[in-house]
Amino acid sequence: MPELPEVETICRALRDELTGARIRRLDLHARGLRHPFPEGMADCVRGKRIRRIERRAKYILMHLDGGDVLLCHLGMSGRMAIHATIPAERGRHDHVIFTLADGRGLIFSDPRRFGSLELTHETRLEDHPRLAPLGPEPLGNHFSAATLSRALDGRRTAIKQALLDQKTVAGLGNIYVCEALWRSGISPLRQAAGLTESEVADLHGHIRAVLLDAIAAGGSSLRDYRRASGEMGYFQHDFAVYGREGEDCQRPACPGSIERIAQAGRSSFFCPRCQH
DNA sequence: CTACCATCCTGGTTGC
DNA sequence: TGCAACCAGGATGGTA
Numbered sequence: 202m203p204e205l206p207e208v209e210t211i212c213r214a215l216r217d218e219l220t221g222a223r224i225r226r227l228d229l230h231a232r233g234l235r236h237p238f239p240e241g242m243a244d245c246v247r248g249k250r251i252r253r254i255e256r257r258a259k260y261i262l263m264h265l266d267g268g269d270v271l272l273c274h275l276g277m278s279g280r281m282a283i284h285a286t287i288p289a290e291r292g293r294h295d296h297v298i299f300t301l302a303d304g305r306g307l308i309f310s311d312p313r314r315f316g317s318l319e320l321t322h323e324t325r326l327e328d329h330p331r332l333a334p335l336g337p338e339p340l341g342n343h344f345s346a347a348t349l350s351r352a353l354d355g356r357r358t359a360i361k362q363a364l365l366d367q368k369t370v371a372g373l374g375n376i377y378v379c380e381a382l383w384r385s386g387i388s389p390l391r392q393a394a395g396l397t398e399s400e401v402a403d404l405h406g407h408i409r410a411v412l413l414d415a416i417a418a419g420g421s422s423l424r425d426y427r428r429a430s431g432e433m434g435y436f437q438h439d440f441a442v443y444g445r446e447g448e449d450c451q452r453p454a455c456p457g458s459i460e461r462i463a464q465a466g467r468s469s470f471f472c473p474r475c476q477h
Numbered sequence: 478c479t480a481c482c483a484t485c486c487t488g489g490t491t492g493c
Numbered sequence: 494t495g496c497a498a499c500c501a502g503g504a505t506g507g508t509a
Contacts, residue, residue, distance in 0.1 A: 204502060235485065235504075259503080277503055278487075294487085314486050315503060331504090358479065367504080374502055421502085443502095465481075468501090482508080491499075 203275050205259060205372030206415035210434060211281055212256040218283050223250045223302035231296040235276060235317045242320045245269060258335050258371035268323040272331060276315030282308050335371040339408050344370060346405040353393040361389035361464050376421060376443045379470045381408045383442045388476040389469040442470040450475060
């Protein structure tokens with residue numbers, strides 16, 4: 202479910218609340234979600250302190266004592282919530298429960314079970330099969346108009362598809378791709394390699410801008426997403442196109458209305474009047 | 478490379 | 494009101 206801004210919002214809250222906390226125990230109430238939980242994960246993390254929490258693409262990385270790293274992906278419906286105490290009754294989709302030494306709980310729940318929780322080590326983090334293929338962080342220094350241009354070079358697939366591909370740039374999903382393309386005035390149907398240099402430069406800037414705007418709003422709360430504190434994000438009110446099929450285009454003086462089409466089985470929302 | 482398909486699951490919404 | 498169809502923010506591996 203969550204895309205980069207939602208994961209970033211959750212990550213910041215977890216970082217504020219959990220850095221330095223010690224894990225008393227980890228209880229797994231499933232064999233795994235998208236992937237099986239690693240053998241011995243609960244034993245490995247027991248008693249360790251959470252040293253540092255960071256985000257890579259849509260993954261939450263929790264660095265523990267000894268260099269072990271928990272790699273968590275929320276999939277489409279995953280939630281991470283901090284509780285002052287462990288609730289007496291386990292929720293239907295609470296698959297992973299961390300009990301901290303101070304009595305608090307961190308609960309990973311995921312109705313659709315597309316999320317994942319894996320264990321690796323700092324020394325081989327970048328080689329991890331989930332992380333190794335990822336493209337640059339869109340808000341990082343290695344993502345520039347030039348690197349985006351290079352990533353799109355020679356790709357005959359639609360720009361919509363190319364941007365959803367995590368190898369092009371990491372962390373975008375359906376919502377923010379639609380929004381960035383609208384802000385850029387570029388049709389999702391355009392061939393990726395066919396964008397002009399100036400269009401790529403616009404797109405690069407708008408990808409960053411829409412992500413920063415969404416992070417500033419605490420992410421977007423559609424069905425499942427909540428911040429780690431349980432609060433909603435608010436960026437869904439600022440969508441220009443996502444989920445706005447039939448509504449008037451918000452671009453000043455544009456008489457168009459938002460259309461929805463399917464690309465590779467996913468919905469694309471755009472204004473055919475001002476996105477070329 | 479590319480397009481396309483299926484798959485992992487559950488739950489909310491829509492339409493009859 | 495009931496029920497079935499459809500839809501969903503993702504990632505991956507297979508096929509042609």
